[in-house]
Amino acid sequence: MFKNTRQRYGVIAIIFHWLSAFVVFGMFCLGIYMVELSYYDPFYRDALYIHKSVGILLSILILLRLVWKWLNPAVKPLSAATPLQRLQNILAGCVHLVLYLGLVTLFLSGYLISTSDGRSIEVFGWFSVASAGELFDRQSDIAGTIHLYVAWGLLAVVVIHILGALKHHFINKDQTLARMIKVMTPKKHEE
């Protein structure tokens, strides 16, 4: 099934989740790596080009993901019986929100770094995203600082997100992680 139900994720949501997870992690590693490259490194120019291109594509992916999320029923937490579980569900929801906000901040700040001089961002030579010009003073520096710190902050929140998923899987032994990995039939979930 493509769409979500209240109990399970559809295949589209699952693909969106894992595709963005791997791309975000790859972008983090590439970003940290590329700023240390020496000027004569053969990858010096391509690293940034790939980072910017993938960044634009990722922002489109996340936009589509949010639209899809909005069009689909919200998948309910598996257990909400006790006040503690309900608190944990709220916290998990906050983590999800912060992940989305962090990504949006990274997209905007990354865009602002490279476009303050009027240059557009080219995406693998397929198309380019126009510059909005210099919107505020010291734009590239300020946006660059935000981009760096938010990237590290996002990594920390991703770790919390992963620990939460692993806790569900190994401690609570519930289907929270499993239902984001395989497309389950409603019947199997009810077992």
Added chain:
Amino acid sequence: MKTPYLAAGIAALTMAVSASAADYTIDTKGAHAFVNFKIKHLGYSWLHGRFNNFEGEFSYDAKNPNTSKINVVIDTASIDSNHAERDKHLRGSDFLNVKAHPKAIFKSESITFSDQTHANVVGTFTLNGVTKEIAFDVKKVGEGQDPWGGYRVGFEGETQLKLADYGIDYDLGPASTHVTIGLHLEGIRK
């Protein structure tokens, strides 16, 4: 060696005429002054840029030119090579460290004219927190009344700096170890 006598003579002259020496403000307001730089790119071409924000003043008297003085303070964060990503890199810790060292300062110690228009300037230059003595030649471009009731004089000169001398050791390649700074300054008499 006549230099000590000359220096003593200049010193005496300085005291005698210091009241009449003209003081000039560098015309950054009207942008008739430029602090440019150029550095080789890979050894194949020149990359040009400039510092957009700086201020300074000098004193110069055509009758006693050797009493001249100059003082320029450059806002290092205003570096502009017409490329936002590169400028961000240049402001960062690989190059200018503008957060820690927001100002580059040149202060003359002596200015010695060899003729009406040519002079050698000796002074201290502070960049990236490092202060070194440098010397370079300058040339008077022109001098006179402006059309709006003021009086102006302009000088130009350039000097080459070794980046490593100022603690900038990012490897740009063997052809790019030095940067040329070009000063093109018009002063308005105060």
